[in-house]
Amino acid sequence: xxxxxxxxxxxLNNVKLQAAEISLKGDRLFISNIGEVYFNxxxxxxxxxxxxxxxxxxxxxxxxxxxxxVSSSSASIILPQELFISASFVAELSxxxxxxxxxxxxxxxxxxxxxxxxxxxxxYCDAGVTANEKQFNAIVFALNxxxxxxxxxxxxxxxxxxxxxxxxxxxxxxxxxxxxxxxSEARISFYLNQxxxxxxxxxxxxxxxxxxxxxxxxxxxxxxxxxKIIELKDAYSNLNDAVLFGDSSSHTIAKVLTDxxxxxxxxxxxxxxxxxxxxxLVNKYFTETNHLFSASVGAALRV
Numbered sequence: 413x414x415x416x417x418x419x420x421x422x423x424l425n426n427v428k429l430q431a432a433e434i435s436l437k438g439d440r441l442f443i444s445n446i447g448e449v450y451f452n453x454x455x456x457x458x459x460x461x462x463x464x465x466x467x468x469x470x471x472x473x474x475x476x477x478x479x480x481x482v483s484s485s486s487a488s489i490i491l492p493q494e495l496f497i498s499a500s501f502v503a504e505l506s507x508x509x510x511x512x513x514x515x516x517x518x519x520x521x522x523x524x525x526x527x528x529x530x531x532x533x534x535x536y537c538d539a540g541v542t543a544n545e546k547q548f549n550a551i552v553f554a555l556n557x558x559x560x561x562x563x564x565x566x567x568x569x570x571x572x573x574x575x576x577x578x579x580x581x582x583x584x585x586x587x588x589x590x591x592x593x594x595x596s597e598a599r600i601s602f603y604l605n606q607x608x609x610x611x612x613x614x615x616x617x618x619x620x621x622x623x624x625x626x627x628x629x630x631x632x633x634x635x636x637x638x639x640k641i642i643e644l645k646d647a648y649s650n651l652n653d654a655v656l657f658g659d660s661s662s663h664t665i666a667k668v669l670t671d672x673x674x675x676x677x678x679x680x681x682x683x684x685x686x687x688x689x690x691x692x693l694v695n696k697y698f699t700e701t702n703h704l705f706s707a708s709v710g711a712a713l714r715v
Contacts, residue, residue, distance in 0.1 A: 418444065419575060420484040421708035422473070423583075425492045425605055425659055426455045429472040432708040433484055434686070443688045445480040446697045446705060449473075457495055457559075466562050466569075473570060486573040488711040489563045490583045494608040497532070497554040498624050499523060500539070502547050512536065516552045531557050537582075537619045551622045553579060578711045581610045581622075584657040586710035587682050588617050598648055602637055604658035604665070609633060611640055613648075633665070634672050641673045655680055657706050682709035 418435040433445035449472040455465055476482075501519055503512055516536060517529050532554040539549035560577060567574040581603035588599065598615045613621040625636055645651050653676040656666050666677040681702045686709075692698050697705065 418484040419712050420445075420482060420487040420572065421490065421583075421712040422487055423490040423580065423659075423705075423708045423711075424469070425580075426457065426607060427451055428659075429469060429476065430659070430705065430708060431473075431476055431480075432705050432712065433480070433482060434709070434712045435483070437687075441686050443683055443686050443692050443698065445482060446692060446695060446708075447476055447480055448697070449475045457492075462558055462562055462565075466565055469562070469566050470569060473566070484572070486575050487567060487570075488576040488578055488583075488714065489566070489574065490578040490580050490707045490711050491555070491559060491563075492605060492607065493580050493603060493610045493624065494605075495555060495559055496579055497524065497527075498622055499552045500622070501550050501552060502542060503550045505541070505546055505548055512550070516550070520552070520554060529554075533557060533560060537622075539618070539620050549620075551619050576711060576714055578707070578714070580605075580707045581612050581657065582619070583708075583711040583714075584706035585612055585614055585619075586617065586713050587680055587706055588614070597650065599655065600641075600644060600648070600651065600653075601655040601657055602640075604633065604656060604660045606630065606660055609636060613644070630660075634668055637669055638672050641675060651675060653678060657703075659704055661703060679703040680706055682706045 418433060420431060420433045423430040428448050428450045430448040432443065435442045435444045451468050451472055453468065455468055497520065499520060501516060503515060507515065513534050516534050521529050534552060534554045537551040539551050541548050563574060563577050584603060585601055598613055598620060601612050603610045609625040609627050611623045611625060612619060627633065627636065656669065656677050656679055661679060663679060666679055669677040682705050683698060683702050688698060
């Protein structure tokens with residue numbers, strides 16, 4: 413946290429708003445507020461009108477503020493990974509940023525010709541130079557502008573400055589900045605919620621591979637993850653463990669995956685390197701379900 417004394421991170425999915433406020437006191441980071449509020453009505457991001465989604469978010473945030481005294485004047489908003497379109501491309505190193513974005517938009521239009529790509533904002537991660545050293549692997553993400561508008565309108569109506577609009581899996585993975593679990597080896601993580609599953613391979617906080625994995629039934633998750641682990645073992649011979657992120661992750665699922673795959677699936681406590689205000693030390697979100705706040709804390713560490 414560079415210039416700010418405190419910042420708020422708000423993670424959204426289709427059923428709830430989850431928030432964590434991190435404050436800088438001296439040279440120490442403190443968890444000042446954590447909590448979640450379930451929506452009165454589930455959000456369908458694909459069909460609900462922007463006004464309805466915004467109203468639902470504002471009501472949930474108002475309830476959060478009634479229960480918690482928020483001091484931050486800025487916020488990062490983390491969106492579920494299913495709202496993003498992702499793809500991997502090889503691109504020329506010589507291209508300028510604007511030319512790369514145009515190139516990626518053109519390629520995405522080939523993959524998804526039914527979408528109006530003027531409605532999307534595109535960003536990418538550099539996943540490393542290819543063998544010929546004149547190209548690089550790019551992990552590309554596209555987000556519909558309507559979600560950006562909702563985030564901006566939300567911050568405007570709550571008097572918050574928007575720091576970042578983040579991707580849930582990438583935000584959670586940002587925890588490796590402070591977590592001792594991570595080292596120089598490539599690390600595998602899965603982000604799991606009721607609507608989607610994603611895989612991320614990263615090294616030194618840099619994504620190497622990202623994949624959205626389609627799911628139609630939550631019960632198929634273990635076999636889908638096991639299949640991906642089998643594929644990854646061919647590329648990473650020292651693959652002994654993996655991280656499970658997401659609002660549908662649990663110790664029970666982690667154990668099922670450990671038994672099935674033969675590698676150790678871990679849940680990460682994102683608060684392990686943070687001090688906490690006294691009221692937080694007895695908060696159930698701090699003591700029992702802390703792993704569910706990985707995306708919120710990871711996004712806050714970008715500030």
